[in-house]
Amino acid sequence: MLSERRLEVLRAIVQDYVGTEEPVGSKALTERHNLKVSPATIRNDMAALEDEGFIAQPHTSAGRIPTDKGYRLFVDKLAGVKPLSSPERRAITNFLDGAVDLDDVVGRTVRLLAQLTRQVAVVQYPSLTRSTVRHVELLALAPARLMLVLITDTGRVEQRMIDCPAPIGDTVLADLRARLNSRVVGQRFTEVPSLVQDLPEAFDADDRGTISAVLATLLETLVEETEERLMIGGTSNLTRFGHDFPLTIRPVLEALEEQVVLLKLLGEDSGMTVRIGHENHHEGLSSTSVVSVGYGSGDEAVAKLGVVGPTRMDYPGTMGAVRAVARYVGQILAES
Amino acid sequence: MLSERRLEVLRAIVQDYVGTEEPVGSKALTERHNLKVSPATIRNDMAALEDEGFIAQPHTSAGRIPTDKGYRLFVDKLAGVKPLSSPERRAITNFLDGAVDLDDVVGRTVRLLAQLTRQVAVVQYPSLTRSTVRHVELLALAPARLMLVLITDTGRVEQRMIDCPAPIGDTVLADLRARLNSRVVGQRFTEVPSLVQDLPEAFDADDRGTISAVLATLLETLVEETEERLMIGGTSNLTRFGHDFPLTIRPVLEALEEQVVLLKLLGEDSGMTVRIGHENHHEGLSSTSVVSVGYGSGDEAVAKLGVVGPTRMDYPGTMGAVRAVARYVGQILAES
DNA sequence: GCTGGCACTCACGCGCAGAGAGTGCCAGGG
DNA sequence: CCCTGGCACTCTCTGCGCGTGAGTGCCAGC
Numbered sequence: 001m002l003s004e005r006r007l008e009v010l011r012a013i014v015q016d017y018v019g020t021e022e023p024v025g026s027k028a029l030t031e032r033h034n035l036k037v038s039p040a041t042i043r044n045d046m047a048a049l050e051d052e053g054f055i056a057q058p059h060t061s062a063g064r065i066p067t068d069k070g071y072r073l074f075v076d077k078l079a080g081v082k083p084l085s086s087p088e089r090r091a092i093t094n095f096l097d098g099a100v101d102l103d104d105v106v107g108r109t110v111r112l113l114a115q116l117t118r119q120v121a122v123v124q125y126p127s128l129t130r131s132t133v134r135h136v137e138l139l140a141l142a143p144a145r146l147m148l149v150l151i152t153d154t155g156r157v158e159q160r161m162i163d164c165p166a167p168i169g170d171t172v173l174a175d176l177r178a179r180l181n182s183r184v185v186g187q188r189f190t191e192v193p194s195l196v197q198d199l200p201e202a203f204d205a206d207d208r209g210t211i212s213a214v215l216a217t218l219l220e221t222l223v224e225e226t227e228e229r230l231m232i233g234g235t236s237n238l239t240r241f242g243h244d245f246p247l248t249i250r251p252v253l254e255a256l257e258e259q260v261v262l263l264k265l266l267g268e269d270s271g272m273t274v275r276i277g278h279e280n281h282h283e284g285l286s287s288t289s290v291v292s293v294g295y296g297s298g299d300e301a302v303a304k305l306g307v308v309g310p311t312r313m314d315y316p317g318t319m320g321a322v323r324a325v326a327r328y329v330g331q332i333l334a335e336s
Numbered sequence: 337m338l339s340e341r342r343l344e345v346l347r348a349i350v351q352d353y354v355g356t357e358e359p360v361g362s363k364a365l366t367e368r369h370n371l372k373v374s375p376a377t378i379r380n381d382m383a384a385l386e387d388e389g390f391i392a393q394p395h396t397s398a399g400r401i402p403t404d405k406g407y408r409l410f411v412d413k414l415a416g417v418k419p420l421s422s423p424e425r426r427a428i429t430n431f432l433d434g435a436v437d438l439d440d441v442v443g444r445t446v447r448l449l450a451q452l453t454r455q456v457a458v459v460q461y462p463s464l465t466r467s468t469v470r471h472v473e474l475l476a477l478a479p480a481r482l483m484l485v486l487i488t489d490t491g492r493v494e495q496r497m498i499d500c501p502a503p504i505g506d507t508v509l510a511d512l513r514a515r516l517n518s519r520v521v522g523q524r525f526t527e528v529p530s531l532v533q534d535l536p537e538a539f540d541a542d543d544r545g546t547i548s549a550v551l552a553t554l555l556e557t558l559v560e561e562t563e564e565r566l567m568i569g570g571t572s573n574l575t576r577f578g579h580d581f582p583l584t585i586r587p588v589l590e591a592l593e594e595q596v597v598l599l600k601l602l603g604e605d606s607g608m609t610v611r612i613g614h615e616n617h618h619e620g621l622s623s624t625s626v627v628s629v630g631y632g633s634g635d636e637a638v639a640k641l642g643v644v645g646p647t648r649m650d651y652p653g654t655m656g657a658v659r660a661v662a663r664y665v666g667q668i669l670a671e672s
Numbered sequence: 673g674c675t676g677g678c679a680c681t682c683a684c685g686c687g688c689a690g691a692g693a694g695t696g697c698c699a700g701g702g
Numbered sequence: 703c704c705c706t707g708g709c710a711c712t713c714t715c716t717g718c719g720c721g722t723g724a725g726t727g728c729c730a731g732c
Binding site for chain 4 (some may be wrong): 676678680688694696700
Binding site for chain 4 (some may be wrong): 349361362364375380393587
């Protein structure tokens, strides 16, 4: 168990290191924080913290920097979530109001988050799996060619081409459209398959091939698009990463280009998550941390957003910004 | 006028510098290219080329590197467009076939271009202004709330919410939908305004407010979305930029985040365009070149794509890859 | 107009010494 | 038992000087 003061020392080390980007020594600590003890005492505490693995020295005779474990303790026990300043709150509303469609909302959110945190922002499009169907539209582009348009409650639109085995009449198409909508509108995606299963039976044998093709495409769209889309921004903030940068920045940029990696980074949990360094289980990201949180139009989270930055980041501030943006985006989505 | 051999020397300098990233000296030139003259002669030629501003020395006693003007001459007069190797051609088809929707096509194209050229790829979504309308759909989400869905011949879908001044009946809506489509389907966006202008007159006075709202939203969508969308990828290739990188990479990343800048970079001309260094008229991009070309589903270009890389790039190879990808994407779009 | 020779100029890498920051340890005092 | 001041030690960082080598410009000769 660490004494109260030693925790205080760790907090001071984290704060100073985040500010200066340089290893912090015992003397500097006593000067910048009023710890009321001498540097020698601090040195003893630092030795203890180092034994426990919370801090480390880059070189034998340099100051200390926090380890991943040190940041973890800081985030869990020593730091709160810093609420935003009122100019920052105003920036959020200014930035997000007036978004015209879903792409716009997501795009603005990314830019906003990147700007507020001065880090790389990642925003996942509202997930289709937890969304409900607002409307399904079928358009005859040619006698045997249809376009399926799926509209979700979060404002997302997906379209697919369908080549029909046989031409389909306008009235049949209208009938299909009506039946389809009456069954699935307002339903969750996961419910849809069982709801439309028996639809072909209501039609003439001639048309059943086409009906099946339509249903197949619809279900495919629902499943396939569970592979979620993402938008990222603020990559230029990576240049503020550190001095030794080419080595650090390269793998990060690579990781950011892979959707799969990013989705893993954002995580499953819908609450606020902080992953520090190696906790990301990705070697290219061993000196980056990810702060993410779920957001949604109602009580329930439909997607996640977050930021990626150096492990040496301002956790309380970042967490505050991420949480505030997520809340506000949720409101925007609920309104539209 | 430069003699034949001096042009040859310039070509050799460009090729070597692109390969080695290091200033190239007279001796190295005679060794690696069989120029059949001595280093001393080359030195004279180099002095002449330097006087004309095609090459420069970073330091008094170092080799020469090409200037922007030198690259320009190289691209215009000395270099052809290198056709792709057959594995590369195969890669293109493998990569692009099986794309499921427009987002997918654009996404795959970006990744493909980035991979082929090992540079940053930029692909503009097919432009709405030069496209034609494939279908307009109107959906009643609530009695006085409509959703307008616009589908273009390039497969792009745009949707907008419309709050109606008064509720609108289903039959009126169907009538409006039919009339709207019969007038605008197959037409270019620029033609649409004049074609729908007198539509409200065909309806009862009660509904005219709503009809006007719908038309206004439609026209607004057409205009507003001329603000084109882009997708970029391969930013991690920026790390291969040079040794002095933090200074170089920062402004490039920043520029890449601004749509407006990117659109300017791609340029207007639908033919193959190469912009070298300062020709981009953007200080952050003074050591980058942009190779871009228009692509489209038919004879006509509907959008542009290209790559952004260091001025020291393999121009013939890059131009070959960009052109080949543009052609193939055009085919894909024409098929769907 | 091409060539070989020659003197000159810098950037680069290396070794070295001095300065400074920070540490660990120890003996003494509350 | 914990804190403190003092002290010797360790390393990094910076600046300096020097030799090396690549590359140049110029010139006289063919």
